[in-house]
Amino acid sequence: MPKISVKRDYYQGEVGTSPFVYAGCLCNNNCIFCFEKDQKFFNKETASLKKEIKIIREKYDFINIMGQEPTLRKDLPELVSWAKENGFKQIGITTNGRMLAYGNLAVKLVENGLNQFVITVAGHNAKLHDWHTQSQGSFNQTVRGIKNVLALPNKAVSVVINLMVTAKNYKQLLAMADFYIKLGAKEINIGHILPFNEEIKSSKKIVAKMSAVAPFLVAIAKKYGQSARFLFVEYPPCVFPKKYRHLSFPCLEESPQKVRIALCRRCPHTRQCVGIHPYYLNLYGAKEFKL
DSSP states (O other), rough: OOOOOOOOOOOOOEOOOOOOOEOSSSSSOOOOTTTTOOOOOOOOOHHHHHHHHHHHHHSSEEEEEESGGGGGOTTHHHHHHHHHHHTTTTEEEESSSGGSSTTTHHHHHHHHTTOEEEEEEOSSSSSHHHHHHOOTTTHHHHHHHHHHTTTTTTOOOOOEEEEEOOOOGGHHHHHHHHHHHHTOOOOOEEEEOOSSTTTTOOTTTTTTOOHHHHHHHHHHHHHHHHHSSEEEEOOOOGGGGGGGGGEEEOEEEEOTTTTEOOOGGGTTTTTOOOOHHHHHHHHHOOOTTOO
């Protein structure tokens, strides 16, 4: 990742770590918003990944295997089994779900100890989703994969829809939530796309303004209440009206690059929020954030 220039009215947040294993080096999508598009990933050997998993277990009892597309690894069931042997209580993968549409991969992963599927989507129809993935047919495969994991007989398996928000799709957020809830999803993470790759670093056509998205998130919360579990990821409390700041879930994976803005010094939510990513601030500034 290129060096980040931090403007004078920002100051560094706290550094944290997360139990994510980056196992993939290939992907069968070409998502326009991909956080890892500019990264060079080398194919890690099974033994190397097992060492990483063992180190993570020293601090965590939950783990997620991800990036770029872990289901393309033939040794994925073996890695899941290794995580189970090392005593992880929650073992998940983050995937685009396409490979889960075929064969018995989902069943085999669960038999080996997997108990959470996090499946990334960017639309509720082929036109919208495939525009984001730049891969024709990806929506239909992903939906089949979601249906397969939702149909698994093991009800202890968690299925999380990871819905990525862009300037192209945010006005359809409620329709997207409706679609995946009707499909059977009970947990949905709605995550804001950040301008990490060079293709979208200065593109307001791809990266949505958080304050523009917030009303749609509030509408989802109002409609579904406690009937489904939502996490609104990467949205700091200060982007919501005061009444709805409890909806904020600033990050799934803490980022040492995030910075505090001036109002953070007076904010009562600094324990749960580590700030804003400077790439986003360079694109939109900090005026939208209010106490």
